[in-house]
Each structure stands twice: as structure tokens, then as C-alpha cells.
Amino acid sequence: MDGRTDDVRRWIDASSRVVALTGAGISTESGIPDFRGPQGLWTKDPKAERLSNIHYYMSDPDVRKLSWRSRLDHPAWTAKPNGGHLALVELERRGKLHALVTQNIDGLHQLAGTSPAKVIEVHGTMREVMCMACWWRGPMQQVLERVRAGEEDPPCEWCGGILKSATISFGQSLVPSVIASAMRAAEQADLLIAVGTSLQVYPVAGAVPLASAAGARVVIVNAEPTPFDDMVDAVLRQPIGEILPALCGVGARY
Numbered sequence: 001m002d003g004r005t006d007d008v009r010r011w012i013d014a015s016s017r018v019v020a021l022t023g024a025g026i027s028t029e030s031g032i033p034d035f036r037g038p039q040g041l042w043t044k045d046p047k048a049e050r051l052s053n054i055h056y057y058m059s060d061p062d063v064r065k066l067s068w069r070s071r072l073d074h075p076a077w078t079a080k081p082n083g084g085h086l087a088l089v090e091l092e093r094r095g096k097l098h099a100l101v102t103q104n105i106d107g108l109h110q111l112a113g114t115s116p117a118k119v120i121e122v123h124g125t126m127r128e129v130m131c132m133a134c135w136w137r138g139p140m141q142q143v144l145e146r147v148r149a150g151e152e153d154p155p156c157e158w159c160g161g162i163l164k165s166a167t168i169s170f171g172q173s174l175v176p177s178v179i180a181s182a183m184r185a186a187e188q189a190d191l192l193i194a195v196g197t198s199l200q201v202y203p204v205a206g207a208v209p210l211a212s213a214a215g216a217r218v219v220i221v222n223a224e225p226t227p228f229d230d231m232v233d234a235v236l237r238q239p240i241g242e243i244l245p246a247l248c249g250v251g252a253r254y
């Protein structure tokens with residue numbers, strides 16, 4: 001452990017309200033591709049982005065059929081949480097995790113064991129579906145069973161409306177109450193740790209200056225530079241699955 005890492009570990013030890021803000025980088029180590037990053041699928045193939053654009057999805061049945069087929073094969077269904085996810089579970093076990101704000105839709109934090117009540121999913125979850133007409137919500141796997149059984153574009157069983165994963169697609173608004181609770185958590189933090197996010201998507205990236213202005217220490221763990229690197233207390237570039245367990249005291253004795 002180098003000096004900086006050791007500092008951050010001590011800051012975490014001294015904190016009682018840590019807020020973690022996680023992005024795609026924590027899930028790539030579990031084999032889930034980063035769609036928007038520099039090597040992302042959408043960055044390399046803008047046509048693929050159409051599948052995640054709400055306007056094409058609502059107006060084109062072929063886009064929906066393709067989307068359902070790609071949901072069937074999504075790597076998230078077989079992905080396992082990695083050391084980064086488990087480190088945040090340890091932080092909660094130690095009574096330090098105030099909230100976990102995530103831009104990820106894969107549900108791996110809950111699968112790892114973080115309490116669902118601690119997790120604020122600002123871009124929704126792919127583990128549920130919602131009806132775009134009556135707002136019914138239900139488990140994704142139930143609807144995927146219908147796709148496997150031959151329904152190419154399964155409609156809502158209550159109202160016949162269009163079903164979609166309960167995620168925020170391109171062109172769709174964020175949920176104001178969810179963003180508000182993420183920002184409130186950032187203001188209440190005594191330490192904010194941003195993990196695997198390039199901090200370029202607003203309003204979520206705004207949690208960093210907000211926490212800092214409210215007096216929290218801010219730490220960034222990300223392989224690539226972010227716009228906030230110069231204004232935070234520490235920036236760590238090591239792989240998340242290695243550095244986060246060391247920071248959060250996994251394997252240490254208390």
C-alpha cells in the first residue's frame with residue numbers, strides 16, 4: 001500500500017457517513033461492458049445506441065424485438081460481484097455506509113449483499129420491467145420467460161402497453177425524487193468515494209462538488225482522469241477490485 005492509499009484507508013476508518021458513488025468501472029471487472037466509456041459499445045457503434053433510445057424504442061417494434069433479444073443474452077444475468085462490490089458490503093457491515101449511489105443498472109451491489117435500502121439507482125434497474133402506459137412494474141425474468149416462449153415483443157398483461165426495462169434510456173428523464181435523495185445523501189456525507197465513474201454525466205456528477213462544499217472529504221478511484229481530479233482530496237488509479245478491499249478494510253481485524 002503506498003502512502004496515499006494508506007491516507008484514504010485512515011480517512012475511511014475515521015468516517016461514519018461514507019457515500020459511495022459507483023459507475024460502469026466497478027462492473028467491468030465482473031464482465032459487464034461499459035456502454036458509454038471510451039471503449040464502450042455505443043462509442044464504437046453509434047447504431048447500437050438506437051436500441052437504448054426511448055423514441056426509437058416506443059415507435060419501432062423491430063427495435064423492441066432486438067432489445068428483448070439482447071436482454072435475454074445480457075452478461076448481467078451470469079455476472080458475479082467482484083472485490084469492489086464486496087468491499088462496499090464490508091463498509092456497510094462496519095456501520096459506515098450512509099448510502100450507495102450507483103449509475104449502474106445491473107443490480108450487482110444488491111447481489112453482493114448491500115442492503116437494497118442503501119442503494120440509490122439513479123439510472124434504474126434492468127432487473128425489473130415497467131409498462132410505459134400504466135406504470136406496472138414486475139420482475140424482468142418473468143417477462144424474459146415470455147420472450148423465450150416465443151413472444152418477440154411481450155405487451156403489458158394488464159393494459160397491453162409497451163414494456164421496457166425499468167432503466168433510464170437515452171431521451172428519458174431521470175426520476176426527480178431519486179436524484180433528490182442522491183444529492184441529499186451527498187450533502188450528508190463525511191466522505192464521498194467515487195468509484196469507476198468518469199463523472200461526466202450530470203446531475204449525478206454534481207454530487208462531488210456538493211459533498212465537497214458541505215465539508216466532506218472526496219476520493220476518486222478511477223482508471224481514467226475525471227474533471228474533478230484537481231479539486232478532490234485523493235485520486236487513486238489502481239484496479240477497483242484490488243484497491244477498494246484494501247481501502248475498506250476487507251480482511252483486516254477490528
Ligand SMILES: [Zn+2]
Nearest residue numbers: 131134156159
Ligand atoms: Zn400496462
